[in-house]
Amino acid sequence: MVKSFQGVREAPIKPSNQPILVSDYMSTNLVTFRPEDSIDFVIRMLTRKRISGAPVVDETGKLVGMISEGDCLKEIIKGQYTNTPKFPAAVAEHMTKDVRTLPPDISIFDAADRFLTLKIRRFPVVKDGNLIGQISVSDIVRAIPKLKASTW
Template identity: 65%
Template sequence: MVKSFQGVRMVESKKAAPALLIKDFMSTNLVTFGPEDSIDHVLDQLAKRKISGGPVVDKEGNLVGIISEVDCLKEIIKGKYSNTPKFPGTVAEHMSSEVTTISPEMSLFDVAGKFLEMKIRRFPVMKDGKLIGQISLSDVIRAFPRLKETTW
């Protein structure tokens, strides 16, 4: 309650801004790869879909790694030295198998800090042991301009 020359009036408490959670900004229509896929296939999909990498899942849909453009460069360099125009290496040979995953309930600010700390470009989003999405550095960057008018 605040007293003023206008008399006694009730001051409305400010409502807390809704939490900015990963689940509201993550991609759910994922391009995934299998461990047995060729690097040729991955390069084709990355170029066609204008993405820089994606999760690697086994036949049961379990997350087993991440493949990125940087991982594919290893096979490209190998092809250059052996003078082979095709890239027959497999995803399993070049993917990162130690993957840091995050929860869909994590805040956008927390994941932004993780991107800076770990210097990677994407995190698979897991719920109850299942891959449900992916949040990329680009997703986070695209989210913040839309939030300029809100209070964090």
């Protein structure tokens, strides 16, 4: 009697049509600020929109920095010492200028790793030098339950 053995077969790799890229989960309707905006204006907008920070863009829309609640605290402390209830300093004086960005075509898992490694709460998403969106830790956390376990 002859037995046939075909050996171990590799299962064909099935392309995932499941969205797992930063571009699939990033926010695109962004609040942005200009370098010449006042910290007073930023504080009002962050409070009104219930966000903790936003990109800063120049007149052409190019990303030039990020401003956060923490950056605003510097001007608030300065206002306490000068007994100034308004915060007239410009965003350019307090924003983070060396901004870490992400491209839209990396996976949310790679983005999650960068969030943990760099201890950053949000990344602007930039393509060809242009700001196209922003992704936050919350965006990644909200994306995970939507993924199918078999296609990770």
